[in-house]
Amino acid sequence: MTGQGAQFQESTARRTLESLPMSHLSIELGHYYSDDLDNDDAYFDLQFRQLGHWFGAASAAMTELVGRRPRISTCFLVDDYFTEPPPPSVLIPKLVSAAGNNDIELDYIARESSCAAAYRNADGDVISDSPAKLTEAKLVEEPPPGTTAARPPVHQTGWLSNGQRSPASGRYEAMKPPEPWRPPRQNVAFRHSIFADIQLWETANGRREWSCAMLAAVWQLVRLGLLRDRGRCVAAAEPVPDRLPDSWGKLPPVVRVNPRATPFNAYRTLTVCAPIFLHVEHAVRTILERVVVDPAVVEEVDRRAAAEGLRLADSVVDRIEYLFVDTGPVRDVGAG
Amino acid sequence: MLALGEVQTTTLAHAAEASPAVAEQVLSLVRGERVRTLTRPISYAVSPDLFVGVDCRIPVGNATPVRVVGTVTGRVALTGGRVLQGSVGAWVVPGPTGNRRPWAHYLASPGIVETVARCTDPVGAADAHLAAARSSSTMGMGVYCNRLLAAVQQYQDLDGRPPFTTRRTTLRWVVHVDDGSTGERVEFAIEEDGLRTLRLTVPDPEHLTSAVVREELVALCEDVALHDWLLTSLLSLLERSRIGSDHPAAVVRRLRPAIEHLVHLWMPAARLSGPALGFWDKLERRPGMSRQWNTSVRRIRDQVALSGLLQ
Numbered sequence: 001m002t003g004q005g006a007q008f009q010e011s012t013a014r015r016t017l018e019s020l021p022m023s024h025l026s027i028e029l030g031h032y033y034s035d036d037l038d039n040d041d042a043y044f045d046l047q048f049r050q051l052g053h054w055f056g057a058a059s060a061a062m063t064e065l066v067g068r069r070p071r072i073s074t075c076f077l078v079d080d081y082f083t084e085p086p087p088p089s090v091l092i093p094k095l096v097s098a099a100g101n102n103d104i105e106l107d108y109i110a111r112e113s114s115c116a117a118a119y120r121n122a123d124g125d126v127i128s129d130s131p132a133k134l135t136e137a138k139l140v141e142e143p144p145p146g147t148t149a150a151r152p153p154v155h156q157t158g159w160l161s162n163g164q165r166s167p168a169s170g171r172y173e174a175m176k177p178p179e180p181w182r183p184p185r186q187n188v189a190f191r192h193s194i195f196a197d198i199q200l201w202e203t204a205n206g207r208r209e210w211s212c213a214m215l216a217a218v219w220q221l222v223r224l225g226l227l228r229d230r231g232r233c234v235a236a237a238e239p240v241p242d243r244l245p246d247s248w249g250k251l252p253p254v255v256r257v258n259p260r261a262t263p264f265n266a267y268r269t270l271t272v273c274a275p276i277f278l279h280v281e282h283a284v285r286t287i288l289e290r291v292v293v294d295p296a297v298v299e300e301v302d303r304r305a306a307a308e309g310l311r312l313a314d315s316v317v318d319r320i321e322y323l324f325v326d327t328g329p330v331r332d333v334g335a336g
Numbered sequence: 337m338l339a340l341g342e343v344q345t346t347t348l349a350h351a352a353e354a355s356p357a358v359a360e361q362v363l364s365l366v367r368g369e370r371v372r373t374l375t376r377p378i379s380y381a382v383s384p385d386l387f388v389g390v391d392c393r394i395p396v397g398n399a400t401p402v403r404v405v406g407t408v409t410g411r412v413a414l415t416g417g418r419v420l421q422g423s424v425g426a427w428v429v430p431g432p433t434g435n436r437r438p439w440a441h442y443l444a445s446p447g448i449v450e451t452v453a454r455c456t457d458p459v460g461a462a463d464a465h466l467a468a469a470r471s472s473s474t475m476g477m478g479v480y481c482n483r484l485l486a487a488v489q490q491y492q493d494l495d496g497r498p499p500f501t502t503r504r505t506t507l508r509w510v511v512h513v514d515d516g517s518t519g520e521r522v523e524f525a526i527e528e529d530g531l532r533t534l535r536l537t538v539p540d541p542e543h544l545t546s547a548v549v550r551e552e553l554v555a556l557c558e559d560v561a562l563h564d565w566l567l568t569s570l571l572s573l574l575e576r577s578r579i580g581s582d583h584p585a586a587v588v589r590r591l592r593p594a595i596e597h598l599v600h601l602w603m604p605a606a607r608l609s610g611p612a613l614g615f616w617d618k619l620e621r622r623p624g625m626s627r628q629w630n631t632s633v634r635r636i637r638d639q640v641a642l643s644g645l646l647q
Contacts, residue, residue, distance in 0.1 A: 012373040129368055134521070137367035140446075142439040143389040149408045149424065150476025152388055162439075188438050230370045289440040292387055292407070298444075302517060315440040 015296055018233045020225045022301070023071040025062050026266035027055060028223075029099070029106065030076070031273040031280075033331045034083035037091060044098035045326040046061065051201060052102045054272045054323050066310060071262035074099075075108040077219060080248040081116055082212070088251055089244040096257055106315045107261035114235055114253030115218040128229040131218045132210050135227065136293045138199070138249050142187050161197040162286050163187045200285045213283035217291075220284060220320055225265030226293045237264040267312055268319045275324040276331065288317045337544050338458040339511040340394075340465045341425025342477045342559050344485060345565035346504040350494045353597070356381065362491045377606050378493050382413040386484065387446045391436065394428070394474050398462030404428060406442045406449030408475055410484050415562060416601045420488065422481040423558050425509075427550065430455065442586055449475070459478035462510040465573055466533040473508065487539065498622070502569045502595035507561035509534040511553050513541045522615045524623065531563055534617060549611045556605075556612035560619065563604055570594055570632055579635070584643035591636050599636070 006022050029051050036043070055074070062070040076095060085091060092109060099106035118130045141155065144164045155166075163186040167179060186193040200214045221227045222235045235253040245251060254264055271281070293316055305312045313319055346355055354362065356373055359381035363371045369384030388408050393401035410424035431437070431450025442450070455461060465474045473479070489496075514521065514537035523535040534557055544550060577590040604615045604626060620626055 008376070010374050010376070012375075015370070015372065134368040137369075140387045140389055143391045143405075145391045145436075147390055148392045148479075149388045149390055149410075149478030150479030151466055186563060227368075229368045289438065290443070292443050292446050295446060314444040316444075317440050 015230045015231065017297060017300055019300065019304075020233055020265045021263040022225060022304065023073045023262040023264070023266040024066055024268065024308075025058065025070060025072045026223045026264070026269045027058055027072060027074045028077065028269065028271040028273070029055075029074050029104070030327050031271070031277045031330070032079070034079050036330055038084045041094060043328070044066050044094055045101060048098045048102040050106055050325070051272055052104050055104055058272075058323075059271050066308070070264075072241055073107045073264055073266065074105060075110060075223065075254075075264065076106060077110050078248065079113055080111045081113040081210075083217065085248065087244075087246040088248055089246055092240070092244055092255075092257065092272060096245065105258050105261070107258040108237055108254050108256055108264045109240075109252040110219075110222075110235070111248045111251060112130045112215055112219070113248070115215045115222065119235065119253055128232060128234040131227055131234050132214060134229060134234065135214075135218045135291060136220060138293065139287075140290060140292050144187055144288055147331075153225045158199060159197060159202045160200055160201070160287060160290060161195070162289075163189075163193065163195050163199060189259065196283065196286050198286055200287070201207060213280055213287060216280055217284040217287040220269060220288060221291070221293070221316070223264070223266060223269045224288060224316065224319060226297055226316060228294060228297055266299065267310060268321065270321045272323045272325060272327065274327050274330040278324050281322055282322075285317055285320070288320070289315070291316070337541055338428045338462060339425060339509075339550070339553070340428065340462070340474055340477070340508050341423065341554065341557060342473055342481050343421055343423045343507045343509070343561035344478075344504055345419060345421045345507070345561050346421045346485065347498045347500070347502050347569075348414060348418055348494065349489045349498055351497045351499055352412060355417065357415050357488070358493065359414045359417060362494065363414060363489055365412065365487065374607065378415060378601065378603050379417055380413065380415050380607060382447055383488075385410050385447070386410050389439070389442070390426075390449060390475050394461055395464035396457050397464055399457055399460060402455045402461065403429070403452040404449040404475070405436050405452055405532065407446045408449065408480065409447035410479060410480055412484050412488050413418070413558065418597055419601065420485065420564055420566065421490045421558055421562060422485040422488075423554070423561075424477045424484070425554060426456070426475065426477075426479045426544075428455070457516075458512055462512045465510055466508055466535060468508070470506075470529055470531055478506065491561055493578065499597055500569075500573065502565075502572065503530050505530045505532060505561065505565045505568055507532045507534055507564065508555065509536070509557040509560075510543070511536045511538070511550075513544070515539065517637065520614055520618075522618050524619060530568075532561070534560055543611075552608060552610075552612045554584065556608060556615055559605060559608060559612075559616075563602065563625055563629075566598055566601055567629055567632075568598045570598055570629065573598075574632060574635070580638060584646055588640050588643045591639065594636060599633055602626070602633075614644060 116132050118126045121126045166184045184195040186195045199211045201208050201210045227234050237254040237256050238252040240255040240257045360371045363383040366384040373381040391405045393403050395401050408426045413421045426449045517539050521537045525533045573594045577587045579587050
């Protein structure tokens, strides 16, 4: 705050934001189910060979956009939330070697459970809050026409839709004809409706289990460096330990397996994966269209990108790109 | 460009003044976002901003109501550990005509609503907001504000026993451009039932393009609401004290809450700087709240002195 000639500030009034180093682009090398991760070296060799074609194309596109050699980092997300994958000591060397054999640098490996749980230090103290809970706090549902601030849209706990659901059926009042079925309707449809109703989490035995779509949406925000816990970064990348542990829980949220990698966080993201995942990513996009990212964080990131000659889209969803291509069999589906 | 808002001011539902630590807990309305606090020149804490989506119509004088889509923003602040304020509002800007855009577009500019049809009469919209019935605020902002305050007042560690009864006041405010005028203007009105209205006009739309200035003008409205509530509460306590008709000792006993909880909180424009100070200066000339406040406080202190002399 400035008055006439005097300045006064208090640290608790300032909005300090941790500034993250950023690459221009983060490329995610495939999506995999847990079963796929049990496969042998030859399987990953094929996957990374296919992915390699698209890596080259993405680099070329980015070079043209940025006007010089772009900072591109690659990442790989391991599902240790829904199932138990092979231990890091087995899987990480397999991935690194398969990538290396096909001229791709694999830079970062992240564990999916870090998108769900708070990150704690060795003493059990919370270093940063659950990214999924932070994201949930930022959801602002899309209002159907006729909604005021007095009457927020009808909310189904644990679900998010892009429109108006069909009225609840199965209610019959005596002497009245049954209510005719009304289709659900996308709020902003281009001529015809494509309605989506997405489960964000499920509660069983008092425990909440996040959905794959929700964690994937959180993962995108983490990659874009747009999530903060009280101004501090969540899921910071750390160097891979010399001795790989035998459980994923013992690793930090994101490990850097390539010491020469450019930063994990990036202004834009690209995910290259099998078409079988299209529905999940549609859900991710629908969720992220309903998240208010802290304007101060967006402004800081945008300003830095602009200083590098890169103009970012206003909406966060428009900073996320996909290639749904055949990377080889995934969950026994695909040409291979 | 046009801004519409509402500030509701009341006392925190707690016997003691809330410490900065309690203030921080009570205002932590958004996970992962910090409560901002100041200790000087007066203690002040404000919650993170919240947002709610709207797609509704706003009245525009005699013309057809205009459809707007976007997000209304709200926050709750605590001054002096005692005065609680809910503040909601939105900036209204022209949008593309005809159709509503995908929701991500509106979330990229939180706190802004866009008109879906052309609004040719922003002043009409401003007038309609200020003239709205007590029970129905534009875009449902009154109910939203009420909901935010209730969320804070229901915090488990508050004892629900404020030291004196006061009425909640509601200030409806607008900021808009008045091309015809030569300078900034402010109009403040006291309506019935604890309702007040505040209109701020600037001659040049350029004044409103800076986010810092826009934020400052909202802070000004909250500050005016705060001081109006302090004065209203003080005057109400004075009226109920039977000053001049009852024995001074009894009067002073009735005025004790004012002395202990209110008198030290008067600090107009404490957190404001350049852009908003001009408006406050104008308000101090008419209606001149500080003049009335100072007279009332002197009157209270004289009663205390008199009560001491007459022992």
